[in-house]
Amino acid sequence: MEEKVISRLKGYVRRAEFEWNQFRWKIHTWRNQRIFDGWYADYVRSRPEVIVGANFHTSGGVRNHMHAIADYSKLRTLLVPDDRRIRRFGTLPFNENAPTLRQRDLPSSLRAIHTHVLPWLIDWAIERRTPDVVWVHTHHAWYFPEYGVDGIEPWQHSLNQVGLTALKKCDVRLSVSRWQQRFLRSEHGIDAAYLPNGVDVLACDQGRADRFYRKYDAASPFILWVGRFDPVKNPHDYVRLALTLPTHHFVMVGGITASHIASDMQLPLPANLSLMPPLGHSEVQNVIAACRALVVTSHREGLPTLVLEAMTHQKPVVIPDEDGCMDATNGQEHAYVYRKGDVAHLADQVRNALAGPETMPRSRERILDEFDWRVVAEKLDAIYQGKTR
Known part of the structure; x- marks a missing residue:
């Protein structure tokens, strides 16, 4: 008798748990539906001329790119969804x-x-676009095997396919770099126009070295690397560089830790290396303003905004002979270029950068001519209005 009662009670408990979870799911669904409906109603009421998205990125070059479009376009341009709700x-x-x-x-x-x-x-564009609405798609980067730990990840392959679908169905195809423009044509038969990543020159010009030194205890001068713990960013070679040049001070911004260096890279922590957390865009401008030179060690880049920003600051940059970086600097014209993966050659080029001029005014001229968002946004507005394709 007692076993039957216990069994029945357990059944009641399971039923109660099931109904409680069902109730919680209904509340969750109802809440998210209200949030979505509220956003959609506000979005329609705002009567946008241009929508840009999906605005899901919390950091990085794609986020900065979309936000700059919203800031510099002279049309009523909205990020979707909006930052406040995200x-x-x-x-x-x-x-x-x-x-x-x-x-x-x-x-x-x-x-x-x-x-x-x-x-x-x-x-949404595939399903609901009408003939009088211009669909523009920007191709930022193709995911190659170097982007994954053991080759390309499934989600990266999926985004490659999503990008191809968009490029095939949209009205205007844009590539942020000339090398990817060539890649799309040769590998996929897709003709895309070149319109580069822009640089927010006004934001760069707000960067102040003294703000960085007041906030952080860093030796001067220092060599800078900005990135994240990611195979494609190749922080490993930058740590090896610091070990190779022990009399120089190196700074890594982006959340690389001593544990990453010891466990993942299996390298000793250099005494001349300072590790800093990820920083917001304005603080990154302060660090760039303070550095003696910027070093990039990436295996691949689309068109690296970081390099363009350092050029805006007139800083010497040291880059690998990698297509995206070389697009940004026009090869060796505005950079010290080393053989990718060759740390000894990287160290030589860093020495050359430190022995050379502290400012590179012609680099900034290149930015103002081709990459300034005020220039890029004007071209985009013409595309949005159907004046150019």
Whole structure:
């Protein structure tokens, strides 16, 4: 009798847990639907002329690219979803309602959709775009095996396919670098126009070396690396560089830790290396303003905004002979170029950079002519209005 009672009670408990979880799921779904509906209503009321997204990135070059478009376009340009809701609610309410979004009409005020990387807005453009709306897609980077720990990751392969779909279906295809423009044509038969990553020159000019030195205890002068613990960024070679040049001071910004160096790289921690956390864009400008030279060790880059920003600051840059970096600097014209993977040659080029001029005014001239967002945004606005394709 007692066993039957216990068994029945356990059944009641399981049923109660099931119903409670069902209730929680309904509340979760209802809440996310309200967040999504609130955003969509505000978005339609704002009567945008251009929408740019998907604005899910919390940092990095793609995020900075999209935000600069919103800042510098002279049309009513909105990031979708907006930053305020992403900061407050995250991406889940929008990702969960992606099927709902694909059934919603675009507002009549819209002139252009500008998609980047992620499928959320791309899928909406595929489903709901009308002939009077120009669909622009920017190709930022193709994921190669170097981007993964053991080759290309499944999610990277998926984003490659999403990008190809967008490039094949959109009206205007843009590539941020000339080398990727050539790659798309030769490997996939896709003709894309070149329109580079822009540089927010005004934001760069707000960078101040004294702000960095007041906040952080760093020796001067120092050599700078900015990135993240990621195979494609190749922080390993920068640590080896610091070990090779023990009399110089090196700084790594981006969250590389002593544990990364000891366990993952299996290298000793150099005494002349300072490790710093990830920094916001404005603080990165302060660090660039303070450094003696910038070093990039990436295996691959699309078109590295960091290099363009250092050139805006007129800083010497040391780069690998890698297509994206070479596109930014026009080869050796505005950079000290080393053979990728050759740390001894990298060290030689760092010595050359330190022995050379402290400022590179012609590098800044190149930025102002070709990469300044005020120049790039004007070209984009013409595309959005259908004046150029």
